[in-house]
Amino acid sequence: MWLINPRSSIEDLGKISFWKALAAEFIGTGFLVFVGCGAAVTSAPSQGTDAFVTRVALTFGLTVATMVWCICGVSGGHINPAVTVAFLVTRKISLIRGLLYMAFQCSGAVAGAALLFAVSTTEIAGGGFGCNGIRAKDGTTFIVTGTQAVLIEALITFVLIFTVFATCDSKRGDLKGSGPLQIGIAVLICHLAVIPLTGSSMNPARSLGPAVIRGDQCWNDHHVYWIGPMIGGAVAGLMYDLIFAADSSLRKLGDCLSGDDYDAEDDRDNDTKRAGRV
Template identity: 45%
Template sequence: MCRGISGVLTRNVRDLKDRVTWQSALAELLGTCILIVIGTGTCIGKDWEANTPTIVQISLTFGLAVATVVRCIGHVSGGHINPAVTCAMLATRRVTLSKAIIYIVSQCLGAIIGSAIVMAITPADYMGDLGQTSVSSSIKAFPRAVAVEAFITFVLIFTIFASCDANRHDLSGSTPLSIGFAVAFCHMFAIKYTGSSMNPARTFGPAVVGGTWEHHWVYWIGPITGAIFAGLIYEFIFASNATPAKMRKYFSDPDYVGDRIFVHSIESNGHHDGHSDDVKKLNDRV
């Protein structure tokens, strides 16, 4: 047991010293910043030249923005751009605690910078609430709001784990696009309830810059809870290599490391579109 704990500590310290960790952190900051500028920028515009954004417009923008960013930085950091995704990866031991903390801090900083950019480029008369998420006044009990955020984040994380399962050979098409579609249709469903965050950083950035914190806790508790449940359920029940032995090892072996993921496109024959050496390099980063 002591040797196992020592191994965990060694991996955490190694990640802190690894240049790739900090390169990945910068990618997460930039990616989250881009997502916030494009996503929340689309939410702004009510009565601005009669250009009131629609639910479909907002949903597609967030979905396509996520897909694009994941495609751009997936080979560097895994393309989390969301603390809930990072928490799911931590819960399934795909990342160390030190790397998870660095990622989440980077994502939140990127969200703040993105919101500041939106504020800087938007005329004051049309700035509104900077695209902040808010719980609908029609929801009387806040557990409902938490449940909505947990559910849509569950769907997102389940999609990520299923689409990036390196042991599957039945996949085809673009992995980032499938993730983007999940974001889009979850927005179409949940905007009327909670504004559809499913990403604590997406809510945190506008809250910091805009100074509005009402019901902010909903957007951390809900998404992180849903993300962890989705990650563990896929890992030990639905993954292509899920077995009781795998679950026992997770709970008994401190050295257990979760299966690596692949975030790029899959060719029509079901095989990854990169060479094996490229896959290994990506696995070492994520």
Template identity: 45%
Template sequence: MVAFKGIWTKDFWRAVSGEYLATLIFVLLSLGSTINWAAGEEKPPPADLVLISLCFGLSIATMVQCFGHISGGHINPAVTAAMVVTRKLSLAKSMFYVMAQCLGAVTGAGILYLLTPAAVRGGLGVTQVNSQISVGHALVIELLITFELVFTVFATCDPKRTDLGGSAGLAIGFAVSIGHLFAIPYTGASMNPARSFGPAMIMLNFENHWVYWVGPILGGILAAGLYEYLYCPDPEIKKKLKQVFQKDSSGKYKEVETSVYLGEPEDIAIKSGSIHAIEVEKSEKKDPFRDSTGEVLSSV
């Protein structure tokens, strides 16, 4: 219960509802682009990959711009998992984010199912592995395109950078479009477990569905870990770790007693003008163990 203490706030539930609504709109609009209205013709044209890719990319860019300051604009369990491993969101709160994203995806896919004539509904955009490649290859494809997406998220929303300009939301949308242009023929280009879960639940088609969870989540975690801990580590965390671990006479690192408090994983600070807002909320003057009322804080 201590781990879940921090969820009982109005701001958190506003963020969760934002994730639900953003994912609902994203899935509804994006899956709509996969509907082939010429399916009833004698020789229906193939799916327009450029149309689908642009619709997915521009939809996610719009939702990030609309909901970034409310919930962080994850709209993707893989992004949420990346935030957890980089200590920007607690594990307890991430569970509610993922549930909201999946429920929003199911709702969006369900609305599209009801609005679309059965004759042209087809597979409702269910992601499927190309029969010419193996499931292992599909897993690698999903890992790579989600790696590209999550790395873009962290790079464009890095508060330590001073060279950024333009729209972070649009950059993220471009990353989604690029992944779709490349991977639609391979796997349908999920990049997002919730996006695959929604139509799969409505159509009750879960063939190789695990690929669209394992691949994106592994890709997101790998991208977040490499960016945060290898390529652009936080200098403050590095400084604190140096104070905790020191080399002994043999050259090995040894933990030493120190009064430095490394802290527990904190939640995303939603700041205006910062898309995805992946900064960690920091307070220099307050007791890190107590809130403004003097109540002892939990670890989430």
């Protein structure tokens, strides 16, 4: 299959830096859930108010920025399966790296939720516990339909992944400032917009962690928080990399779709060599 590069996948397993990257993804995602959902559970009495939305949005946005800043030099700072899928479909990482990143992100999210549960009071732990959902408190009245929720999650994840790819575009010379902060701002604005509708997950691992620990109604409509972000992330990654990236071209698109051993870095190196001969 065009997506699989067996050589690079196997080589990943033998590198110490690869296992450090997995540990970084575990820790980064764990603290994202612990801190972000911590803001949600401690704001439970005012849930649904502007103060609640603002507090939770700021916490998630700034936590993402902080964690990406801390680990981006080790793992790239994905801390989100949707980000990893986008990098996988654009062939910037190997299949093994992508699958293990997602496994460690999800396990880190569960660990973060478990830590939050361990330090929470019975009253807090018995509440919503930061779970995402599209139903009102009665469990039956839907705030938005399932289809609408999937579309919302896909769109806000598109914003996030589009920002990530723009930030990581090394060929652009017009970008200034902090890349992690720009990514955190993307998370912040999307949370401000749709927390009252879907809870603004834009990260399947973030939704999985509290659901595993809390259970009960946290599993209601859980598929929404995988389908939407994964689709939105993949579309955003492909669209930016193959159409809007500074080195995008029809030849790059053809190589990516047809080459069994396509490597984006090699492709950029060849572009540089060709430019030097002109």
